[in-house]
Amino acid sequence: MASEQMAGGADAGGPAPPAPPARPLDAVDQDILRMLQADGRASIRSVAERVHVSRANAYARINRLVEDGVIRGFGARVDHERAGQGTSAYITLKIVQNSWRTVRERLRQLPGAAHIALVGGDFDVLLLVHTPDNRALRELVLTRLQAIPEVLSTRTLLVFEEEDLEPPG
Template structure:
């Protein structure tokens, strides 16, 4: 959704997506710290009514500012002992098709279309080096739109 708002008299500024106020931004920050917060806890932390907190949260979800609530886990503790960034160089105009193919590979935990020396950046998490090798050599390189891959092994990582 695109909104046009008056920045100053006679001028218009184009913004993408919904317009967020300070309370919305604070609510998003609180949810990023703890996605399990109740509406009541949000209301208390933001010093707004519970009805206001629930309405704002519903609007943020409806507007797809908040796109989901998820648990962050330690990959090592769930058996995913090897992680790597894998870069892909792909045939031009193949992103939409490739994105669907990558979504079918459960080891691909994050994907991004990027600009620069390569076209796609993937975060891949596997049970070990053999599984990583299999994902890269047998699954990613087998995709018809993938021209080349490069693998960067992660020794330690920290999510925020």
């Protein structure tokens, strides 16, 4: 399977080495990306057949996409509710100027943190979290987030329904 064969090439822990400069992706690379986004467990053979290249060519292309940092890893799409994380929220944060790196490190350690983004606009950081229930969300916001000295304010947007968009194809 692609995920098993490629797993050795991607470092799952620690900072990644600097990626080489971006190269343009051709139509075959784009097709491979779409296929792996839809099914990260696809075998090299099935990828090669679907994009009409040899297995060696498909393997080399996937390796290059991993080495170039285009593919950051392989993973599972999780139904958070079925996994016991039935409450999701986007939390906006205003933070002390020039404290992004410190805040980011603290946010990475939060249980249930799924996505962290430094953004421009009315707030500085957008954080997506998944928690077991509203009580756990309340604890996360009021006890953990607001205890970070560089966090000036938070606003919580409760997610009622969500859907991961599938790549076209």
